[in-house]
Amino acid sequence: MGDVIGLSEAQLHALVGHRFSGGRYRIEHWENWLLTDCTGREPLPDRLVHPIVLFHVPILGVGTSITELFALGGVAGAGSVGLEGYDWEYFGPLVEDVEYRMEGGIVAANRVTDETGRVVDKMAFEITLFDETDRMAARITNRWVLRR
């Protein structure tokens, strides 16, 4: 079993309820074009953004960053973070050049022993996107595995 360093179990549990500062994000055409190209397909019509925009836009739009999320989880370095899973809901089409408002926080954090007997931490955060009329446009829950 590996040593767990960085956060005590109590500190880990205390992450639940942490709220991000909140903020806004506008997906520009160049960003959507490059993102879509990285997936290996042509741009979508009618200014639609590629659905995988729901990884980075909520994180940046809610006022945090991948770096800050790693720091909150007390991890750094190659192999320290793994993706466990995503749950992404789309309540309306996401399009370029619309300013989305975002709010969210950490909704789960717990320490478990994985199938290899190694102690790992799991952290989940949820972020909701609202359109310019303040209607919910999307909601994401991302689950990460933090290895010490």
Next chain:
Amino acid sequence: MNEPADIGPGDEIPTWTMPFVDPARMRTMAAILRDPYPVHWDRDGNAALGLPGRVINQGPLNLGYIVNMLLAWAGPSCVRRLTVSFGRPVLDGDHVTAGGRVTSIADIDGERRATCDVWLDRDGEHVVTGTAVVALGAR
């Protein structure tokens, strides 16, 4: 695609293939995501992970191949929900294929939606698995 009324449980979604996972796209993706995690661009650093000389594709890109399959099948605004789990990492140079199968059909919020099992395969092994909810006729 078939007409929405013709689609039913058990139907296979036409596969979508990424024949070569390109490390240059990983670098572009890292910049877009503002992702400082070096596993996506530092080949030397990944030796410590047992992956010397290789780089690891971003999870959102792996999901993106599944999404591209769904968009090609049901239209550019079809995706309503994605719930996925990540298994083994996808590496530069890999050949991966997205696949899926309809498991149920329902009328929700005035549209016909298909719930589908979806996956991303490399050498016959699932490296991403999950469920997608797709609006049919949402072109």
